[in-house]
Amino acid sequence: MPDTLLFSMEVALNGLMAGVMYALVALGFVLIFKASGIFNYAQGVMALFAAMTLVGIQNGQVPFAHLINAIFGTKIHHFGWQVPALLAILLTVLVMAVFAWAVNRFVFSKLVNQEPIILFMATIGLAFFLEGVADLMWGSEIKTLDVGLPQGINTWIDETTLNAFGYGFFIDNLDIVATIIAALLVVGLVLFSQYTKQGRALRAVADDHQAALSVGISLNFIWVLVWSIAGFVALVAGIMWGAKSGVQFSLSLIALKALPVLMLGGFTSIPGAIVGGLIIGVGEKLFEFLIGQPYLGGATENWFAYVLALLFLVFRPQGLFGEKIIERV
Amino acid sequence: MLDTDNFTTPDGRTIGGTVLDLRNITLRFGGVEAIKDISFDIREGEIRAIIGPNGAGKSSMLNVISGFYVPQEGEVWFRGEKRPPMKPYAVAQQGVARTFQNIALFEGMSVLDNVMCGRLGHMKTGLFAQALWWGKAQAEEVENRAAVERIIDFLEIQAIRKTPVGRLPYGLKKRVELARALAAEPSLLLLDEPMAGMNVEEKEDMSRFILDVNDEFGTTIALIEHDMGVVMDLSDRVVVMDYGRKIGDGTPDEVRGNQAVIDAYLGVAHD
Numbered sequence: 001m002p003d004t005l006l007f008s009m010e011v012a013l014n015g016l017m018a019g020v021m022y023a024l025v026a027l028g029f030v031l032i033f034k035a036s037g038i039f040n041y042a043q044g045v046m047a048l049f050a051a052m053t054l055v056g057i058q059n060g061q062v063p064f065a066h067l068i069n070a071i072f073g074t075k076i077h078h079f080g081w082q083v084p085a086l087l088a089i090l091l092t093v094l095v096m097a098v099f100a101w102a103v104n105r106f107v108f109s110k111l112v113n114q115e116p117i118i119l120f121m122a123t124i125g126l127a128f129f130l131e132g133v134a135d136l137m138w139g140s141e142i143k144t145l146d147v148g149l150p151q152g153i154n155t156w157i158d159e160t161t162l163n164a165f166g167y168g169f170f171i172d173n174l175d176i177v178a179t180i181i182a183a184l185l186v187v188g189l190v191l192f193s194q195y196t197k198q199g200r201a202l203r204a205v206a207d208d209h210q211a212a213l214s215v216g217i218s219l220n221f222i223w224v225l226v227w228s229i230a231g232f233v234a235l236v237a238g239i240m241w242g243a244k245s246g247v248q249f250s251l252s253l254i255a256l257k258a259l260p261v262l263m264l265g266g267f268t269s270i271p272g273a274i275v276g277g278l279i280i281g282v283g284e285k286l287f288e289f290l291i292g293q294p295y296l297g298g299a300t301e302n303w304f305a306y307v308l309a310l311l312f313l314v315f316r317p318q319g320l321f322g323e324k325i326i327e328r329v
Numbered sequence: 330m331l332d333t334d335n336f337t338t339p340d341g342r343t344i345g346g347t348v349l350d351l352r353n354i355t356l357r358f359g360g361v362e363a364i365k366d367i368s369f370d371i372r373e374g375e376i377r378a379i380i381g382p383n384g385a386g387k388s389s390m391l392n393v394i395s396g397f398y399v400p401q402e403g404e405v406w407f408r409g410e411k412r413p414p415m416k417p418y419a420v421a422q423q424g425v426a427r428t429f430q431n432i433a434l435f436e437g438m439s440v441l442d443n444v445m446c447g448r449l450g451h452m453k454t455g456l457f458a459q460a461l462w463w464g465k466a467q468a469e470e471v472e473n474r475a476a477v478e479r480i481i482d483f484l485e486i487q488a489i490r491k492t493p494v495g496r497l498p499y500g501l502k503k504r505v506e507l508a509r510a511l512a513a514e515p516s517l518l519l520l521d522e523p524m525a526g527m528n529v530e531e532k533e534d535m536s537r538f539i540l541d542v543n544d545e546f547g548t549t550i551a552l553i554e555h556d557m558g559v560v561m562d563l564s565d566r567v568v569v570m571d572y573g574r575k576i577g578d579g580t581p582d583e584v585r586g587n588q589a590v591i592d593a594y595l596g597v598a599h600d
Contacts, residue, residue, distance in 0.1 A: 191461070197449055200449060203435070203438065204438075204449075211433035215450075215509065215513065217418055219418070
């Protein structure tokens with residue numbers, strides 16, 4: 001088999017795995033947008049905040065230690081214990097749920113019936129606020145996140161492909177785990193939204209607020225629920241990205257990569273977020289390998305996704321799976 | 330004070346005690362008084378109509394009952410208890426279902442899903458049991474589906490069960506909305522102009538459904554309607570509103586003979 005084809009296959013596989021990561025972030029956007037029409041710019045920062053909280057809890061860090069020390073002249077930093085990964089994850093989920101409640105109680109319940117652009121601006125404010133709170137709470141240094149996920153080259157795939165094609169594929173174990181977890185998450189979300197009372201209520205709220213009220217659904221409850229789920233998805237994305245490249249500010253920028261994914265998949269479609277993420281992941285890696293590096297001097301990964309999104313905006317603004325925009329005249 | 334005297338209508342149905350009692354309701358929007366000091370009651374098993382010219386405050390009245398508006402003055406008594414100011418979803422959970430003048434359906438969902446949403450209040454099992462279709466959740470889902478199918482049969486919308494509501498014509502949408510409200514098995518059903526924008530044939534169908542619902546399930550119904558002929562045929566008692574005031578209240582025959590009502594509808598010569 002020619003080398004280019006083999007290399008392309010490896011690149012495409014790695015692209016798929018990267019795409020899963022994009023899809024995870026995009027999923028958080030879609031959930032909130034569907035249920036409340038809010039484009040949540042803070043989704044990336046939520047992933048950062050969730051990852052920092054997880055690391056902080058795991059290492060027994062004292063929250064707001066710098067602030068406490070500055071005010072009281074103390075020198076506390078750590079409680080001196082380590083929290084097991086699973087318990088730390090559960091506690092972080094709880095923190096994200098409290099955050100979801102607070103966001104709705106103090107921000108969005110005051111902005112009911114406002115223009116989408118105002119809600120969007122509020123989420124930008126929220127992003128900066130949360131970033132500050134995250135730094136203040138857990139410190140701004142780069143942290144390593146380790147919840148015991150396997151990392152490094154998958155030797156089985158390496159050997160099998162080596163025997164089959166005479167060339168071993170490099171696939172990271174972490175990417176495989178991320179893919180499996182993302183798949184489980186999506187199955188879980190689908191089961192939740194299709195078969196549970198709360199899921200049905202969520203779809204109802206996403207469709208028509210007034211009608212939802214008239215069948216006895218509390219909008220506030222659903223919004224808190226949705227933000228909690230988005231917080232949970234952010235946590236999963238934060239764990240994956242954090243394990244891959246450390247917990248640091250740039251984690252919040254992955255949210256920007258989710259934008260082209262949403263353009264492709266449509267803002268309101270969960271399968272769209274997944275497929276969009278995969279297309280962007282594979283597309284940018286393959287483009288870089290086949291066209292970028294040989295002809296364009298490389299570094300095309302930075303802009304490929306946005307150009308693709310631009311093309312979609314021109315020719316298919318509702319995305320691949322978005323609801324068709326019909327204008328009745 | 331709960332009035333429990335039963336009486337029997339000319340067509341043989343029994344009308345029970347007071348379900349809803351509105352006492353001196355006044356509703357203002359800024360300086361505009363949409364409802365001025367109105368009192369009336371709705372009794373169990375009856376069809377109660379609220380009529381009046383455009384802008385009389387009928388829809389506002391219905392919104393007060395369903396909790397979408399909170400009146401500045403007056404009391405709402407529901408099933409013998411004074412109701413504190415409440416969010417609309419809480420009112421719905423108490424057993425007040427409604428339809429809307431401009432139809433509020435979940436357009437992206439199928440007819441079946443829409444009607445199932447009406448039964449959200451009847452779903453009690455836990456989140457995980459429901460997601461995994463496990464234990465009691467399964468029995469509950471089957472039970473709710475059976476109840477929904479009964480209503481779908483009853484309103485003759487079997488053929489469109491799986492159709493997304495957004496694709497349905499207006500008349501059918503109205504019927505699906507009624508089905509969703511009925512699915513909640515409400516103790517009070519509010520219909521905001523159930524026949525608005527319908528042709529004669531659709532109106533006849535809808536009238537028949539309303540009468541059948543009342544007869545078959547014993548549902549207490551309060552409805553707003555413009556079409557005088559329809560109202561007089563359907564209802565047991567009629568409240569007439571004009572400019573936010575109550576100008577008449579009684580059986581269709583009593584109301585028909587009321588001079589104030591005739592004036593409001595036909596106009597009166599001012600000299």
